[in-house]
Amino acid sequence: MLLQEAEMFMNRVNQNISATQQTFAETEVQRARERLDKASLAFNTFKNQNREINPSQSAAGASDYITSLESKLVSLKVEEASLKRQFKDHSTPEVAYVTDQVDELQRQINEERALLVNPEGKDLNRIVAEGSKLETEMMLATEALKSSITAADNSRQRTQQQVKFLVRLADPEVPQLQAMDWRWKGFLGTLGVLIVLWGIGTFALGIVDRR
Structure with missing residues (x-):
C-alpha cells in the first residue's frame, strides 16, 4: 500500500510539474504576442502621424536629392567660372543667366537641408531616429514571439511524452521478524x-x- 501511494504521489507531482511548465510557456507566448501587437501599433501610429511609410527610405531619398542638386551646382559653378573668363563684363546676359542659376540652386539646397533637420519642416533626423527605435522594438518582439512559440511547442511535446511515463519504485527490502534463537x-x-x-x-x- 505504501509503495502504491508513493508511486501515485510521484506520478502526480511529475504531471503537475509538466502542466505548470506548459502553462508558463503558453503564458509567455501570449505576452510576446501582446508585446508585438503593441510595438506594431506604436510603429504604425508613428508613421501615420508623420505621413511616412518608411522614414529611412524617405531620408535616403532626400539625401540623394540634395546630392544630385549639389552635383548640378558644381557643374554650374564650373560653367560660370568659364564664362567669366570669356567675358570681361560679368553683367552680360550669358554670365548673369548662369550666375542666377547658381544662386537659385544654392538657395534651394540650403532650404532642403534646413527642412531635413528643422522641426517645422520635414524633421527627418528625429523621424528616422524614433522610427528606427520603434522598428527595432517591433523586430525584437517578433523574435521573442518566435522563440516563445518554439519553447511552447517543445514543452507540449515533453508533456505528452511524460503523460505515458510512470515512476516505478525499486522493490524494497522487507524487514524480517526478530531472531529469538x-x-x-x-x-x-x-x-x-x-x-x-x-x-x-x-x-x-x-x-x-x-x-
Whole structure:
C-alpha cells in the first residue's frame, strides 16, 4: 500500500510539474504576442502621424536629392567660372543667366537641408531616429514571439511524452521478524563451557589422587 501511494504521489507531482511548465510557456507566448501587437501599433501610429511609410527610405531619398542638386551646382559653378573668363563684363546676359542659376540652386539646397533637420519642416533626423527605435522594438518582439512559440511547442511535446511515463519504485527490502534463537544458543553455549570446565577439573583431581 505504501509503495502504491508513493508511486501515485510521484506520478502526480511529475504531471503537475509538466502542466505548470506548459502553462508558463503558453503564458509567455501570449505576452510576446501582446508585446508585438503593441510595438506594431506604436510603429504604425508613428508613421501615420508623420505621413511616412518608411522614414529611412524617405531620408535616403532626400539625401540623394540634395546630392544630385549639389552635383548640378558644381557643374554650374564650373560653367560660370568659364564664362567669366570669356567675358570681361560679368553683367552680360550669358554670365548673369548662369550666375542666377547658381544662386537659385544654392538657395534651394540650403532650404532642403534646413527642412531635413528643422522641426517645422520635414524633421527627418528625429523621424528616422524614433522610427528606427520603434522598428527595432517591433523586430525584437517578433523574435521573442518566435522563440516563445518554439519553447511552447517543445514543452507540449515533453508533456505528452511524460503523460505515458510512470515512476516505478525499486522493490524494497522487507524487514524480517526478530531472531529469538539467541536465547537457547546462549544457554547451550554456557552449558557446554561449564561441562568442559567440570571435565578439566575432574581430570585434574584424578591425577592428584593417584599421586
